[in-house]
Amino acid sequence: MIRYFREIFEGLWSLLVGLKVTGRFALAPTVTTHYPFDELEVTPNYRGHIDLVVNPKTGKDKCIVCMMCQRACPSGCITVKGQKPEGAKKRVLTEYRLDFTKCSLCGNCVEACPTSAIEFSHEYNIAGTSRHDFHYDLVERFRDRCRTLGVEPKIADLTPVATKPKPEREKTESQGDRKPDG
């Protein structure tokens, strides 16, 4: 009999103890952020989709079209194409496409790049109405970002380099012949 009442009393007491905790936290300051009115600061290490690194002074990219990133990607989301401007020794980047629908954000591409030409962007507010919204043209994005930085973009610059004349030979490299699907 006594045990019965004691159980009831202890049970009720345990509820009161819990309620006290609830009461304490009800009066404590809020811990949540009222998105979209407030926004949290994103850590500089955040891994968003990849972007080409802009040199903020010259507006140039660092890519040497070595295709390492394309080969390192386990999901096959990267398509890189380059072209040799007339008279130049090295290829310049003409096309860099990222199929973000397939990207698993593993970071292999950024690690594979020998010249650190790609970086992670900090974009997390990404939404779209069709999957084609996520087929990014990073060269185009590069130009836009240059403009916001206030430099003239110098990417995919195919103006002939003035050197000693050579037999005309323009070579288009197309290792990356994977078409964006859709």
Add this chain to the structure above:
Amino acid sequence: MIPRPDPTLETLVLNMGPQHPSTHGVLRVVLKLDGEYVLEAHPVIGYGHRMHEKMGEVRNVSGFYANVGRMDYAGALSFGHGHVLAVERMLGIEVPPRAEYIRVITTELNRIASHLLWFGAFLLDLGAFTPILYSFDDREYILDLLEHVTGARLTFSYFRVGGVNRDLDERFIQGTRVFIRRMRSRFEVYHKLVTGNVIFRKRVEGVGVISPDMIRKYGATGPVARGSGIPYDIRRVEPYSVYSEFDFDIPTFPEGDCFARYRVRLAEMEQSLRIVEQALDRLPDGPVMVEKVPKKLKLGPGEVYQAVEAARGELGYYLVGDGTDVPYRLKIRPPSYSNLSLLNELAEGVLLADLVAIMGSLDLVIPEIDR
């Protein structure tokens, strides 16, 4: 055998899932009920099958980094840890001590985050809504810390063969110390709010008692085994990485019911905090990556089995190499699969509402079962 409805019997065949809120993912359990009592419970798995093991056989090692986190989204780092340890063992790579310490720190933080997620979800299953808000508040701190160092909040893909891909910075270390202090004071809140609560106690005490024999029969591991009094923890019985250097306990409770499993996990979080604290104090300087990792990781020929203690129990990677850089076979032994297998025997004769508590206390992560 999945039971079929039989009109001549007074039993009912009921589908629980694959979209039942308490199955946490796409697990389907076919129940045979007599009134409110469960006669049989057959888990039907495979809805979340994504061929991770097969992908392990067609991708090279670095291509699989992203997969490991997708299997167990709640405790992704332990899955990464097992994977890189297996490969390193096969190739004989010595990892710099700082990298191993970082692995331990982040994995233990991830374990706490996983247990906090379980804590909230388990109580949600039992009908208590508010505790998840408290636990997610704490979990958020861990996710912010881990995001700062790994760049992602859930599927980290942070560990690499030969080390980790980014060093810890001062902000992470200070943040973790603050978190440890904060978390220690939060256990009191949890105990007051939940552990002592009479309704909670009535729903979990003596419910779903698993005997040690049953644990051995089905190969259940992790907090499920430790909740039945079996002190089996890979970190202790088969120490890997630098776990042998730390001082921590393996909490066990002999009762074997849902409440014991609950207490094991809460106690484990405190132990994980201890490990993190010790590791931060002793964090050695130096590189976080081996100087020379070959571009092409030639595996084998040979085989290794590497087990680690994931948040839910023993996680094993069985790696067979045939001399190429793509594994010949990568078999994964996930903990939840064995933990789920005892459900049928356990569910016999319990109330339907208790089955929800039992499944919650097993802490199932479905993508890890289905792979």
